[in-house]
Amino acid sequence: MSFLVVHRVSHTYFTKKTAITALDNVSFSIEKGEFVSFLGPSGCGKTTLLSIIASLIRPTEGTVMLEGEKIHSIHPSVGYMLQQDYLFPWKTIQENIFLGLNIMGINTQETRQKALDLLNGIGLKGTEHHYPNQLSGGMRQRAALVRTLATDPKMLLLDEPFSALDYQTKLKLEELVWKTLKDYEKTALLVTHDIGEAIAMSDRIFLFSAKPGRLVRTFLIPSELRRLSPFAARQHPTFSELFQFLWKELDSLETVK
Ligand SMILES: Nc1ncnc2c1ncn2[C@@H]1O[C@H](COP(=O)(O)OP(=O)(O)OP(=O)(O)O)[C@@H](O)[C@H]1O
16 A cells, blocks of 8 residues: 555636646555655646645545545645745744644643754754744754654655755755655655756656646656765766756656647
8 A cells, every 4th residue: 555645636726717727637656755756847736736635725636545544634644844934933943843733732741852852953953942033044944844843744745945045055955854854764745846956855756747737757766866865866977867868858848838
């Protein structure tokens, strides 16, 4: 049994004037512990798909199954991390990361300590009583990661979490997130526009076409890259070969009308 199964999912947004088919008959399955990236032209439905998996929106057609059970509503096993950190500015970092524990009713001495250990492990020791505006963008995204992991979700949905960061911070954070997710054996789905990021972080890459959004191809990253951390993977000769290949694939999808 696969960890996540997306079966014949289609989604149409109905507005007053028109209907937009964001996703058309998308099916795939993902195994526990896999890291999968969604790549595709703008508007191909990547965020819509992530929102459906997170149960933030209900698909027009199709089903999503997590560990063999149909998902109907927001699931405690699913954590979401976005481009913006959405930390509450009036709460300290510690209060922000304990928030999810309160909401889920699991705010115990043990879960609080685990969250603080995670905060220390991710290089934010000493920031517990700071407010978000006292931290850099990269530090705030790390705090957002800790807040997401604090409730111990089995799967993380990452919607362009590094895209607002400067290049160096982005590379460092890719490394940190990848290592943290591997250490904690989390399954992850990443939406990104960055081909290099997808190759460096993923086990598989799903390529989507736009208008309507369809899953057109899936790529298994060669094992010699999968074994390496994102930074090391970027130095490997296979990385640039794969980059060029995916660049052409993506370009052909963007130019097809
Ligand atoms: N709330 C909405 N109402 C109407 N149309 C929407 C809504 N949200 C998304 N869409 C449309 O659905 C399609 C898919 O959007 P979505 O944001 O999922 O794509 P995406 O691949 O994540 O885009 P990007 O890469 O630009 O972030 C687009 O044509 C978009 O305009």
